[in-house]
Amino acid sequence: MAATGKVKVGIIGSQFEAEIHAASFAIMTEEAEVVAVASPTAGHPEALAKRYGIPRVFHDYRQMLAQSDIEMVTVAAPNYLHAQITIHAAKAGKHVVCEKPLCMTLEEADAMIDTCRRQGVLLMYAEELFFTPKYVKAKEMADEGAFGRLYLVKQSEKHFGPHAEWFWNVERSGGGVFMDMGCHGIAFCYWFLGRPQIQSVLCHMGTYVHGARTRGEDDSICILEFAGNAVGVVENSWARRGGMDDRIEVYGEGGLTYANLHMGNALPTYSEYGFGYAVEKAPETKGWTYPVFEELWNYGFPQEMRHFARCVRGKEEPQATGEDGRVVQEVLYAGYESARTGCKVALPFRPKGVQRPIDLWRPAAGD
Ligand SMILES: NC(=O)c1ccc[n+]([C@@H]2O[C@H](COP(=O)([O-])OP(=O)(O)OC[C@H]3O[C@@H](n4cnc5c(N)ncnc54)[C@H](O)[C@@H]3O)[C@@H](O)[C@H]2O)c1
Numbered sequence: 258m259a260a261t262g263k264v265k266v267g268i269i270g271s272q273f274e275a276e277i278h279a280a281s282f283a284i285m286t287e288e289a290e291v292v293a294v295a296s297p298t299a300g301h302p303e304a305l306a307k308r309y310g311i312p313r314v315f316h317d318y319r320q321m322l323a324q325s326d327i328e329m330v331t332v333a334a335p336n337y338l339h340a341q342i343t344i345h346a347a348k349a350g351k352h353v354v355c356e357k358p359l360c361m362t363l364e365e366a367d368a369m370i371d372t373c374r375r376q377g378v379l380l381m382y383a384e385e386l387f388f389t390p391k392y393v394k395a396k397e398m399a400d401e402g403a404f405g406r407l408y409l410v411k412q413s414e415k416h417f418g419p420h421a422e423w424f425w426n427v428e429r430s431g432g433g434v435f436m437d438m439g440c441h442g443i444a445f446c447y448w449f450l451g452r453p454q455i456q457s458v459l460c461h462m463g464t465y466v467h468g469a470r471t472r473g474e475d476d477s478i479c480i481l482e483f484a485g486n487a488v489g490v491v492e493n494s495w496a497r498r499g500g501m502d503d504r505i506e507v508y509g510e511g512g513l514t515y516a517n518l519h520m521g522n523a524l525p526t527y528s529e530y531g532f533g534y535a536v537e538k539a540p541e542t543k544g545w546t547y548p549v550f551e552e553l554w555n556y557g558f559p560q561e562m563r564h565f566a567r568c569v570r571g572k573e574e575p576q577a578t579g580e581d582g583r584v585v586q587e588v589l590y591a592g593y594e595s596a597r598t599g600c601k602v603a604l605p606f607r608p609k610g611v612q613r614p615i616d617l618w619r620p621a622a623g624d
Pocket residue numbers: 269270271272273274275295296297298301318332333334335336338356357358383384385421422423437
C-alpha cells in the first residue's frame with residue numbers, strides 16, 4: 258500500500274450519506290480520492306460513480322475490500338451492518354470511517370474496536386459535529402475560557418423523519434430518533450465538555466406522530482450528568498415540521514453562546530413558484546424558506562473526511578474514534594432504560610444480551 262500521496266478511499270453504500278461522503282471528498286481533494294463504491298442495488302452505485310467520477314463499482318463490498326490499493330473505507334450503510342462491515346474491512350487491512358451510530362450493541366462496539374486495534378488499522382467515528390465550523394468556534398471560545406466554568410451544554414436536532422424505510426424499522430436501525438440523532442447530541446456534549454466521565458442518564462421519549470409507521474420513538478429528551486458538575490441536554494425529534502433544525506446552547510458561570518446551525522448560513526426567502534433545493538429535509542421551496550449556502554461545509558463533512566484521510570497518513574491524530582462511539586452507545590442503552598423506568602440510570606451500564614437498544618424501553622411483542 259502506498260504510504261504517500263492521496264489516500265485511496267472506497268465508499269460502502271450509495272445513497273444519502275454515501276453521496277455526502279463522495280461530495281465531501283470532491284470538495285477537499287488534496288488528501289484523498291474515492292476510487293471505488295460498493296452497494297448492492299443494481300444501478301445505485303453506478304449512478305453515484307457517474308456523478309463523482311468514481312472509477313470502480315461493486316455490488317458486494319467484500320469484493321471491493323479485496324482491492325489492494327484501497328486504504329480507507331467509509332461505511333454509509335444501515336446501522337445493523339456497521340459492525341459486520343467494519344470487521345470485514347479491518348480484516349482486509351483497511352482503515353475504517355464508520356457512520357453514526359457506531360453499531361447496534363456494546364458487544365459489537367467492543368468487537369469493532371478490538372478487531373481494528375489487532376489489525377493495526379484506525380477506527381474513526383464519523384461524528385461531523387466535532388468538525389462543524391460554528392460549533393468548533395463555540396468550543397474554541399469555551400476552551401479559551403470565554404464562559405468560565407461550563408455547567409450546561411445543550412444540543413438539539415429535529416426534522417420530520419428520515420428519508421429511507423430502514424430507519425423506521427428498529428430491527429435494522431436499533432431505535433428511533435434517540436438512536437438516530439440523539440447519538441449526535443450525546444457525542445457533542447461529551448466532546449464539548451472535554452470528555453468527562455458520564456455519571457448518569459435520564460431520558461423521556463414517546464411516539465407522538467409516526468406510530469402507524471414505527472415502533473421507534475419520534476421524540477426524545479435526555480439529560481446527562483457529567484463529572485465536574487456539568488449537565489448535557491439532548492433534544493431530538495422526527496416529529497418537527499419544516500425541515501432540519503440543529504442548534505446548541507452553552508452556559509458557563511461567566512457567559513454563554515448560542516448557535517443555530519442553519520440560521521446565519523441561510524437566506525430568508527419567499528417564492529411563489531418554488532426552486533430546486535433549500536435545505537436538508539425541507540418539504541418544499543414555495544412560500545417562506547431558508548435555503549442554505551455551502552451546506553456540506555457548514556455541517557463539517559468535508560473537513561471531517563479530510564481529517565480522517567490525514568489520520569491515515571499519520572499527519573493528525575483521530576479526533577473522533579470508535580471509543581467515542583462506544584461511549585455514545587452506552588448512553589443510548591442507559592437512555593432507553595431510563596425511559597422505561599422513569600429513573601436516572603447510573604453509568605457504567607452494560608446489561609447483557611441486548612439486541613437493539615430500543616428493546617430496553619419498548620421490547621418487541623413476543624420478545
Ligand atoms: N452523519 C450524519 O449526519 C448522517 C446522516 C445520514 C445518515 N447517516 C448514517 O449513515 C448510514 C447510512 O444512512 P443513509 O441515510 O445513507 O441511508 P440510505 O438508506 O440512504 O443508504 C443506505 C445505503 O446502504 C446500502 N446498503 C444496504 N445494504 C448494504 C450492504 N450489505 N452492503 C453495502 N451497502 C449496503 C444501500 O444500498 C444504500 O445505498 C446510517 O448509519 C446513518 O445513521 C449519518
